[in-house]
Amino acid sequence: MMDGTRLDSAPLLEFSLSCRAEWRSPQHNVLLEGPEASIAATLRLLAPHLRAPVIWKPRGAPFEPPSSDVGALILEDVDALSRDEQTRLLEWIDATPRAQVVSTTAHSLFTAVARGRFDVALYYRLNVVLLDVNRRHDFGFHAVVCVAEEQRRVS
Secondary structure, three states: OOOOOOOOOHHHHHHHHHHHOOOOOOOOOEEEEOOHHHHHHHHHHHHHHOOOOEEEEOOOOOOOOOOOOOOEEEEOOHHHOOHHHHHHHHHHHHHOOOOEEEEEEOOOHHHHHHOOOOOHHHHHHHOOEEEEOOOOOOHHHHHHHHHHHHHHHHO
16 A cells, blocks of 8 residues: 555455465475565575576566476566566466576565556466565575575475
8 A cells, every 4th residue: 555555455365375275386486576786686695596497587578488498487577577478477387387486576566466467376376485675684585595495406
């Protein structure tokens, strides 16, 4: 409610509870939210812990599903994806269950979903672990690094 708009979270919560029970994917996707400089610093710390090969889609580049074997996919500014790109990304995630997706945004994706600008199913696929990079001492960062290390060790 930062701009005074009332957001109804009930449909999102209901979708979340029904979807999360059905996931059988070994990945732990990570959504980083916060200022660009903080996200960049967090990505530099997190990248060495991701399963190789890591493919990085930089800010402003159009999304095309990777054709090669991917351990991790880093997507900057995921909130800027078009609806078509969102659909292709969701299909790619479903078809590539072992790949981990680390996505970034400077804006709240929850708000974008509530306003109909971001696909709700994709939101919950990307937001398995949400890390607010504004809180530098958040336990979440340490958990993300531990999960990434474990995935890399097992694969």
